Amino acid sequence: MPELVFPLDSTKRFTDQALIGHNRWHPEIPAAVRVRPGDSFRVHCREWFDGAIHNDDSADDIRDAPLSTVHVLSGPIAVEGAEPGDLLVVDILDVGPIPQEDSGPLAGQGWGYTGIFATQNGGGFLTEQFPDAYKVIWDFAGQTATSRHIPNVSFTGIVHPGLMGTAPSAGLLQKWNQREGALIATDPNRVPPLALPPEPNDAVLGSLPSSEYARVAAEAARTAPPRENGGNQDIKNFSKGTRVFYPVFVPGANLSVGDLHFSQGDGEITFCGAIEMGGFIDLRVEVLKNGMTTYGVTENAIFMPGNVEPRYSEWLAFSGTSVTLDGEQRYLDSHLSYQRACLHAIDYLTTFGYTPEQAYMILGAAPIEGRLSGVVDIPNACATVYLPTAIFDFDIRPSANGPARINPGQGVPRSSF
Structure with a gap:
């Protein structure tokens, strides 16, 4: 096993660990650990809400999920010799659930x-059709996922990190805040919002001195979207065996990782x-100096995907065009x-007996x-x-026999209001 450079104790909260990560992007967040080119190492990662979501049949925790706290990232990890203008090469050697802890x-x-x-x-991609909060629990058996909330479905997970990236420079951070702020200003009261501005409340900034906290928390970018540094790209093929080339914007690159996924469909x-x-x-x-x-990789990482995903030979494909549900034509x-x-x-999928929420969850996971x-x-x-x-x-x-009818079981838990 590679050297464990960022350990986490499952019995403690993210902010109570020996090494404290971060949940915002800022160039001044100090590196938590340092490694050298050629090093192989292990990093522990917490689930993106740090334990706020529970293994039960209620979706109230999803309804009340504290978005201002995410994502809890392990890092930053400084790489000796990395300087702005370099490319940081990151190989994903292995990735999986919490080691040696198959229940809890x-x-x-x-x-x-x-x-x-x-x-x-x-909200979500289809929030106009699915405006309420729902939750599905999946059980792991080896690499296979099944759910008591969606019967008659099982699949091999493509385990991957949803979020990994390097720290932005001060200039790049300023660019993010300016352009996203301008977008928010076009419809400042939109629900859900067009973008997430800096939010000092619940900001976790690693070992940053307390004297600098207020200033940095007010500037630091939220981790929700993907940006030029990589970030929350949610690419399902970012699996074991992947090689990524990240632009370096600050000395040491300051790599961070988190938001691990057991499986995901394209688009999350x-x-x-x-x-x-x-x-x-x-x-x-x-x-790469x-x-x-x-x-010519001045922004946004390039990568060579891993080759460990399941190989399916038969698919049923659905198409869509740029026409709204109300029949309005949109251009490309x-x-x-x-x-x-x-x-x-x-x-x-609802013609077989699934609820729309069960079908939506299948497409996501x-x-x-x-x-x-x-x-x-x-x-x-x-x-x-x-x-x-x-x-x-x-x-x-x-088929000529029509769709088979399955028992949808208890269905997907929906939050109370």
Whole structure:
């Protein structure tokens, strides 16, 4: 096993650990540990809400999930010799649930969860159709996920970190805040908001001196979206065997990681669409000097995906175009076309007996494939959702006999109001 450089104790909260990570991006957050190019090392990660979500049949914890506290990230990890303009090479050697803990109260201890967030608390990709909070608990058996809330479904998880990235420079942070602030200003009262501005409340800034806390907390960026430094990209193929090339913006690069997922469908469409968990990740790092200029990678990481995902041979694909549910034509709106493809898949699965919420959760957590299939034929963009047929224990293909009817079981817990 590689050296454990960032340990976490499952019995303690994130802010009570021997090493305290962070939940905001800022160049002045001090490095928690230091490694050298060529080093292999292990990092423990907490589930993104630090234990606020429970293994039960209530969705009230999803309704009340404290968004100002996320994501709890392990790091920053400084890499000796890395300087602005370099590329940081990160190999994902291994990743999985909390080691040697297959049961317990924390997500990652033999279980994980998927949530539909209420519109008032973040919403999701289909928040207009699913405005309330729901939760699904998934149990892990080896690499397989099953759920008491969605019967007749099992699949092999593609375990990956939802979030990994390097620290921004002061100039890059300022750029983020300015452009996202300008977007918020176009509709400041929108629910859910157009973006998340800096939020000093609940900011965790590692070992930053208390004298600097107020200033840095007021400037630090939220970790919710992906940006030029990588960040919360939620790429399901970011699995074991992946090699990533991150732009370096500050001395040491200051790499951070968290938001581990047992599985996810392309797009993580329910917002908390993956199977969220805590766990471990083993990494190896190298530095390509002046790599940003040499390869033209001045923003946004490039990566070589791992090859450990399950190989499905049969799919049922659903397509959508950029026309709203009210029949309004939009011009090459690929976001809308993917929404429509997802809604078509949800409608289809309900003919077998699933509730719309169960079908939505399947698309968020199972290893579906989402694709932009046509973006040139005006006025309609076309997106497709590929659903692997083998994850169901009954035949979902259309036939002359009509859809089989399954017992949906207890269904997906919905929050009270």
